[in-house]
Amino acid sequence: MPETAVRELTFAEAIREALAEELRRDPRVVVLGEDVAEAGTPFKVLSGLVEEFGTTRIIDTPISEAGFTGLAVGAAMTGMRPIVDIMFGDFLTLVMDQMVNQAAKIHYMSGGALQVPMVLRTTMGATRRSAAQHSQSLHAWVSHVPGLKVVLPSTPYDAKGLLKSAIRDQNPVVFFEDKMMYRLKGPVPLEEYTIPLGVADIKRPGTDITIVATSSMVQTAMAAAELLEQVGISAEVVDPRTTSPLDRDTLVDSVKKTSRAIVVDEGHERYGVTAEIAAVIADGAFYHLDAPVKRLGAMDVPVPFSPPLEDVTVPTENTIFDLARTLCGKA
Amino acid sequence: MPETAVRELTFAEAIREALAEELRRDPRVVVLGEDVAEAGTPFKVLSGLVEEFGTTRIIDTPISEAGFTGLAVGAAMTGMRPIVDIMFGDFLTLVMDQMVNQAAKIHYMSGGALQVPMVLRTTMGATRRSAAQHSQSLHAWVSHVPGLKVVLPSTPYDAKGLLKSAIRDQNPVVFFEDKMMYRLKGPVPLEEYTIPLGVADIKRPGTDITIVATSSMVQTAMAAAELLEQVGISAEVVDPRTTSPLDRDTLVDSVKKTSRAIVVDEGHERYGVTAEIAAVIADGAFYHLDAPVKRLGAMDVPVPFSPPLEDVTVPTENTIFDLARTLCGKA
């Protein structure tokens, strides 16, 4: 982080500030979604924006995720920079055609003639007792799609800088916000800054093991690293920040140094983001590995409502800690 | 394959025969889709079924993928066993909500009270000059979803036996047919048989390297294995047959024996099926590997229309051959 005047903002405030700054900066930016205006979304992330920018920039829509996302694709192709708000990441199911068959492919299919500079903001993350249709982390799907970029910020600082870059990007970008982090506080500079898409961040340097973690799992990994330190294990926590593009080199270099790796992500483990990252590391750092690359994703079950069940479905600082200890031969 | 009377059937004929047998066997089975009846689908896979079973069992629908898939979910919950035909796998984008938020989760969300015994048949595979919206292989998405089973047959024999099991399964099953294989011929017994979901098949035994391949890539891998044999490399070709459930043990055991592995699949490489399988092998056979597990998926680009471009986007027997030679240190 640059040395400059900083304050503490919540994750939600950082996102709101990024949006406000870009709305001010570029008249082509508009926000579309359900209850985004006066209500400021159910999570209150957009509170206050409609007061400053009015209902021509912060636009309430019907409950028509496919419709308004499709509309945003067309608007982006014709000179605007729409930001679409999909309340729960679970509703990505409804916009896959617009995002995958339309937004992601139009630039390529037109041989470069058309561009779709839009952002789809949505949420992810479980343990909110919201049950199976309001708790999914479906970023693996969009990460699989050439033509889309996918961002998973883990701190208020990253959220602001990455969202500003996403809005200025010429491509469709899917931006995932973990609902459980909205109140997380962290330092954010007063001065303007952006963070380029595709650059991983070493959140904590270490020498014995690399923990690659995404989104709120970075916070969990940091807590696990603290615990590990207490037992004499120095963990390096690396946050890819974007799954597409993926900063392969930073990940692989870290593991070449530490020789052990755990990949932690809140999507389902099977065919999820941990698979790609583990495969990339196992390949790229093959000759440096002292142990197999291990993965911790969400359990492969629909997210249960009942708290004692839900709690065991996501990786925790303890599961990371235990696995790291075992990998380092100090269990 | 059991020793019994066999004939040569095409992949399409094998599928048709499986459907006909199950339609005869169980009155609750119906087929729903666009142009499935008189037209027998654009690929003619269902030709003749409406003549035998009539339009109350082979049902033409409007162009409403989400609608008729959702209808099938409800029908499956209430005593029927619908088979839905989604003409191109690219249109999975339109049915993700019905398959993922509804079909896949209802059994779990209801604590086991409800079941959704349905099959969604769809296609995959490029090099048909059908361009970016009619050439995708999107099986990684559904493989990521707990509650769904995912089948990728690679031969007429497997197609028939696996489809019959899928139809009899109590869960929602997504069944992918590679369009390029419909005319592929292979032996199919006259006698009835089924193949359980979740059991990999060693398509060709070998000792030097394991090639894990899915769907039509099995055919490509078999051809590569022939080429490899000519240069003195004995390749074992393993076909998981279902990506969910995944027969982890058979894959890992093969690689423990050969100590080298390549995973080939026609979905996009990044965050695709090759990632999961490579990660599983790299972990499970870690102490036996002599080289990193390599992946060959489709290139991470929307599928281009132009033939010389499209042809370089999918793995071929030559790319597999070259990579295997390099891995075996005989390049």
Add this chain to the structure above:
Amino acid sequence: MTIHTQATRAESGIDAARGLQMYSQMARIRVFEERVNELYTRAIMPGLAHLYIGQEAVAVGVCAQLEPDDYITSTHRGHGHCLAKGAQPDRMFAELLGKEAGYCRGRGGSMHIADPATGNLGANAIVAGSAGVATGAAFSAKWRGSGQVAVCFFGEGALGQGVLYEVMNLAQLWLLPVVYVCENNLYNEYTHYRETTAGEVLARPAAFGMHAEQVDGQDVRAVFAAAGRLVTRARSGGGPAFLQCDTYRYRGHHVGDINRVFYRSKEEEQEWMTTRDPLARFGDWLCRLGFADPADLEACFVTARHEIETAAQFALDSPFPDASDVQRHVYA
């Protein structure tokens, strides 16, 4: 397309016994929801809940016309539908609290209660998410020749979802025995439906040639009468229908939605609660016709309170599922 707003006594076919039964059912729902609100406010209930208070006449009026094996599908605001179709409050509370004794063994929670034994194919947290399921249940009923009817309950917000139009087209094409019941409580969360809905609601089903009616959803007799016509019609092969019920939710979109003035006025809330309350209106009518006296009505509430209290206590005392059991029921 006909529009009815008032049912005569003869039409409604409600006698004293039936009337009191429906009144107690409405009272039960209201008391259940009050208790849910309290459990939530006291931080005993996990997650969220969307209360049905104010809309009781819709669920009760419609479900009173259904056979036990007829199907319903419901929404995020589903407790009223579940109870009206026959679910027991004890297992519902247990579900809301995430307990093993719940209808879904705690896996579903408030937004996913399903109870096949009473024909309830499940609440749904996806707006319009059960439109396909209900239509498919009707398809299955017709195909099996079972004589069952399916009712799809949804809020007017679901009119924004394309899949509703896809399945209405299918239902009309194939004359499926399904009744789409649109509960228009004026708001999609925090946005008035006029800001999200172009044209007139009834023109939407009419676009598919579907029979459509509108009733005062605060008048349980009108709902009962209309539902009777449409269910009978569907059961006898007349095809699908659409029933718009104009109603109002008294409370927030969910239990946590306390400050509502930014999207609707206190006066509006007051107006609906005082002049159109479905329990008050139906109670008046029952008394006017001599089917009940105020003491009978009060007795319904007393009984309901007792039942609900016992049920809540059962649920509170019930054990949570065993965490080791978390992977069961992913596959059948």
Add this chain to the structure above:
Amino acid sequence: MTIHTQATRAESGIDAARGLQMYSQMARIRVFEERVNELYTRAIMPGLAHLYIGQEAVAVGVCAQLEPDDYITSTHRGHGHCLAKGAQPDRMFAELLGKEAGYCRGRGGSMHIADPATGNLGANAIVAGSAGVATGAAFSAKWRGSGQVAVCFFGEGALGQGVLYEVMNLAQLWLLPVVYVCENNLYNEYTHYRETTAGEVLARPAAFGMHAEQVDGQDVRAVFAAAGRLVTRARSGGGPAFLQCDTYRYRGHHVGDINRVFYRSKEEEQEWMTTRDPLARFGDWLCRLGFADPADLEACFVTARHEIETAAQFALDSPFPDASDVQRHVYA
């Protein structure tokens, strides 16, 4: 909602120059498509193509009312729309053959031709796939105050897709300058639209309060007149509209669909081709009014054949893209 089937001369506003221009445009499309068919039959063209022959009056009648910077979106059956909006046959053939000189540098092919320079935002291989794009372009035009209009062409099969209803609702709510042009050629692939479409087509847009008209899509004057009204209305802030054009595709669903008797009769095809051919009818009218004589009409065809032949030759002689270039244009 008004239904027009015939335009008077005054209404249509077509004079001799305009008339001949429109006739040649129609001739050009027909000759282009004949050549595509031939390239396919001779196995020179990769993939598939869906021919527009028989439907020429729709694309030409509508696009003749558009400014160069107005937007269109198109479908899998898109060649006619592209040409009518101003695309050149040489780069179109190049695209169809997968050549670098094509509008999409060969990446798109028949189903994805896009040409921003003529306002063409692209054909689309997803049925109803461009409904969102067209509505969004109209949103953008209104928001930017550019005065542009967007036209969304689609076949009646797209009425099966829910997203169409979602965006029609948005367009009407926000009064966007978009015209939805439904080309009803009677068939969704191999199924008659009556088997897939409950109720009346025009009732669908009407359900959203949208202005809707129906014209004889084989009468280019009627299409031109109706499109003129609706485009002017949209441009002047009157909001969206829906135009149903009744038409017919003479050939198969795609170039390979040769044996069609299992879904439609030879008599039906013959009837449409002989009694309702849009070129024949318009040619007759031009001659009757003295705007042209048969030799002029024939000259249009001669010119078109020459242009198309030169264009095809250009494309055949053009190079394929370089395979090493395959990863360009994934990201902007």
